[in-house]
Amino acid sequence: MGDTGFENHLLAYARLVDPCTATVVATSDAGRLVIAVSGSIDVQAxxxxxxxLGRMIGAGDHERVVLDLSGVEFCDCAGARALLAVHELAEAAGIACTVEGPRPHIRWLLELTGVAAVLGLTPQG
Structure with a gap:
């Protein structure tokens, strides 16, 4: 096994250099904006x-926004709150906002916090 202490120090240093550990990429077609988020949506990011996300949603004339979370590897409660805030922003602007593709552990967090129901994720059983 490797020295996890050293790996943790490297991760901490990487976050000091670049505190945003998430990547956001948008594509648009026919009134639909798909925003793919990858990496970590944690308290720092x-x-x-x-x-x-808010700027991307506000920058165009979209009828529907899809937040693709399939590339999100980690999300904490601050990240869940950020997703909720973006959803509320879109809905307030009259834009339907849905979430697709969260990994099982991300879905679990969203369900546990009650955010999944607001985002329109159906429970998995």
Whole structure:
């Protein structure tokens, strides 16, 4: 096994250099905006991610926004709150907003916090 202490120090240093550990990429077609989020939506990245998502949603004339979370590897409660805030922003602007593809552990967090129901994720059983 490797030295996890050293790996943790490297991760901490990487976050100091680049605190946003998430990537956000948008594509648009026929009134639908698909925003793919990847990486970690944690307490350090949540404000930046919410800001980026909000600007992307506000920048165009979209009828529907899809947040593709299939590339999200980690999300904490701050990240869940950021997703909820973006959803509320879209809905307030009259834009339907849905979430697709969260990994099982991300879905679990969203269900546990009650955010899944607001985002329109159906429970898995």
């Amino acid at each position: 949540s404000a930046t991610v919410a800001d980026q």
